[in-house]
Amino acid sequence: MTLTITVADSLEEFLKLPESKPVCEYINGQIIPKPMPKGKHSRLQLKLSNKINEIVESKKIAYAFPELRCSFGTRSIVPDIAVFRWSRILFEENGEVYDDFLCYPDWSIEILSPEQSSNRVIGNILYCLEYGCELGWLIDPNDRSILVFQPHEQPRLWQGSDSLPILNELDLALSADDIFAWLKMG
């Protein structure tokens, strides 16, 4: 077995590397693989992205991108869902979306995977908030709870049927119960 370790001295250098599977993030000068998503993760990521886009895309308010690389400051991270206000999305002349997002998302949503380091994920959410992100969600399917981060505030743990804090101006009422109910498929 050959173990290949890739190093990058800067964000610029990291961004020149080819994308890999599993996808890697660049945090504090280190290249760190994200865990490969499993069933619950995959299900919640798609359902929640669709739910948000159902409300915001046609009105050009915002868009939820699953698995989008966001590079800013000294990090390159890949939130499970990165929601951008429409005005912050860059388009090419022909109206197509740009490939490279060199900016923080307005709403960062992470779904904890088993064995993923929660501190590392929370570190990324806090980093986004520092740069101007307005809202962070950490969804923990294991605990059926969502930890909600807002700028300069103590995070709050949400469970049950109360409506969760949403990005301002988005007309969306969602509770933890609503979200975890999506796990039931059959």
Place this chain on the structure above:
Amino acid sequence: MTLTITVADSLEEFLKLPESKPVCEYINGQIIPKPMPKGKHSRLQLKLSNKINEIVESKKIAYAFPELRCSFGTRSIVPDIAVFRWSRILFEENGEVYDDFLCYPDWSIEILSPEQSSNRVIGNILYCLEYGCELGWLIDPNDRSILVFQPHEQPRLWQGSDSLPILNELDLALSADDIFAWLKMG
């Protein structure tokens, strides 16, 4: 195999139940077992308790109790280390420490175990802070980082050699590097 499910309608009722292995917490009306500690967890819990008590016990400033049940509000939780200021520890007439702690710790320290729900643990730390606890640490051996909670503030992620925030008036300089260096035994 027989599965026994124990229910308790109130904290009072929960506290009448016999202690079990693994130890259980009572959170939002549910009885939830804590994971059985493994090697890294056990090592950090003892080393950190000793390190704190080395500084604070003889001067009667505070005391770090590993695995102490703290029951207050509607919860009964068992932080991995519960640090109490000396003035808040109850003693019997003969000077022995009381068995029952019906109060929040001044400093709650949790060490994440593999497969433990981080949101649940963070929920307990936030609950302590709501009641008057001054400091919460969430130690993640997997990420070599410590998430530090203080009242009414955004938590902050600590790594490396910077001195961590400590309970006021405790003369203790400890970094994340210092703490994770204890994992190396041989």
